[in-house]
Amino acid sequence: MENSVFLFGASGHCKVVMDILSLHNMLPKAIYDDMPIENKLWNIPVLHSKLLPKKTSEPFLISVGNNLNRKKISEKYHLNYINIAHPTAVVSSKSTVGRGTVIMANAVINPDATIGKHNIINTGSVLEHDCCLDDFVHISPNASLAGNVSVGEGTHIGIGATIIQGVKIGKWVTIGAGAVVIQDVPDFAVVVGVPGKIIKYLPF
Numbered sequence: 001m002e003n004s005v006f007l008f009g010a011s012g013h014c015k016v017v018m019d020i021l022s023l024h025n026m027l028p029k030a031i032y033d034d035m036p037i038e039n040k041l042w043n044i045p046v047l048h049s050k051l052l053p054k055k056t057s058e059p060f061l062i063s064v065g066n067n068l069n070r071k072k073i074s075e076k077y078h079l080n081y082i083n084i085a086h087p088t089a090v091v092s093s094k095s096t097v098g099r100g101t102v103i104m105a106n107a108v109i110n111p112d113a114t115i116g117k118h119n120i121i122n123t124g125s126v127l128e129h130d131c132c133l134d135d136f137v138h139i140s141p142n143a144s145l146a147g148n149v150s151v152g153e154g155t156h157i158g159i160g161a162t163i164i165q166g167v168k169i170g171k172w173v174t175i176g177a178g179a180v181v182i183q184d185v186p187d188f189a190v191v192v193g194v195p196g197k198i199i200k201y202l203p204f
Contacts (some may be wrong), residue, residue, distance in 0.1 A: 005030040005055075005082065008073055009064035010038070010046045013120075013150045017063040017102055018042060023067075031063070052077065062100055062118060067136045067154045067172075072120045074100065081118070089121075098135065116153075134169075134171065143175075152187065172204055 003024050007014055007191045018028060018041075024145040036046045046159045060079040062070050074081070077201045085103035095109045098117035107144055111113065113127050116135035121127065123141040131145050136155040139145070151157065152171030159177045163169065169185045176192035185191055188202045 004029050005059045006051070006079075007061055007063040008052075008077070009033060009062060009069075009081075010036060010041050011064060013065035016104065017061055017084070018044070020102065020104070021061075024084065026084075029058075029087035032136065037040050056080070061102065062178055063102075065120065065138070067156060069155065070100075071136045076117055087122060104141075112148075128165075135165055140145070140177070170203060174202065 003026055004077055005021060005028055007028050010031045014031060021028060030045045030047050031041055032047050032049045032052050034049045036048055039046055057080050059082045061082060064070050081100035083097050083099055083101040086105040088105045089103045089107045091103060091109045092111040094111035095113040097115045100118035101115055103121040104123040107121045108126045109131045112129055113131045115133050118136050120138040121134055124141055125139045125141060126144040128145060128147040130148045132150045134151060136154045137151050137155045140157055140159040142159060143157045145163045146165035148166045149163045149192050151169045154172040155169055157175045161179045162173045164179045167181055170187035172188050173183060174190045175186050179192050179196040180194045181191060181196040188204050189198045190200050190202060193200055
């Protein structure tokens with residue numbers, strides 16, 4: 001892997017990504033952002049996205065927490081996206097991780113899990129065997145997915161949520177913090193509670 005990288009998005013999530021990169025002796029050359037607030041973040045230059053070269057082979061990561069915004073950026077800018085994992089993360093060699101995905105500290109990804117592109121596998125989360133995540137998914141800190149769970153594009157699994165084995169979760173779903181999901185969830189649903197119940201649908 002290259003020892004330098006460019007980032008897109010100067011958010012709080014960016015700080016976590018930068019910290020992981022530092023543990024791999026990787027230094028961001030610059031951070032691009034659509035609406036820069038500061039001109040530096042941790043002494044790394046923050047540049048307006050209009051300055052981003054149209055063609056570049058440099059390695060990039062999208063350091064934006066919002067799933068839909070990550071999708072929009074990846075579709076607008078076709079860059080050399082890499083993935084990165086915190087050294088304390090446990091990622092099975094029998095799993096598959098797509099480009100642009102970031103795996104945070106103490107996360108566990110077990111055998112035959114398939115992780116799509118531009119996902120966030122956050123701190124202390126667990127993805128058991130044979131889980132399948134589509135692109136632009138965010139698994140929040142301490143969320144746990146039992147074996148054979150599938151998660152559709154753009155879905156956000158909230159902090160501390162639990163998904164039992166074999167459940168199928170649709171695309172652009174929101175699972176609330178601490179929810180316990182024991183049955184399949186359709187596209188665009190918002191689920192909260194124990195056991196999880198649909199309270200509304202998002203207007204996509």
